Amino acid sequence: MMERLTLEIDGMSCGHCVGAVRRALEGIDGVQVESVRVGEASLQYDPRTVTTDAIASAIADEGYQPRGA
Template sequence: MQEALGLSIEGMHCGACVRRVTDALGKIEGVEVSSVEVGSARVAFDPKRVSAEKIAGAVNRIGFTVRSEK
């Protein structure tokens, strides 16, 4: 069963940032990207395959800061 996850992301300023976050999230096995906008992202994920912490970590690794997970 999939779970929804909303991320509040600091450091995103433009369309290129949105693409970078979308690409990073899309590469994670078990994650379906619902939407990415400047400052936030929503995904559906399989908690048996990936954790919310790993998803947030992927965003942090590309230079943005995940401030909260909803």
């Protein structure tokens, strides 16, 4: 069963940021990206495979600051 998650993300400003966040999310097992735009990402994830903390960490590793995870 997939769960939905929408993250607000600080520090994104342009298409490069959108691409970086999308690539980071697409690289996580158990994550299905729905949409990424400046300041926000929506996705579905499998809680048996991945935690919201791991998802937030992957975004933080790219240099952006997720909120609400």
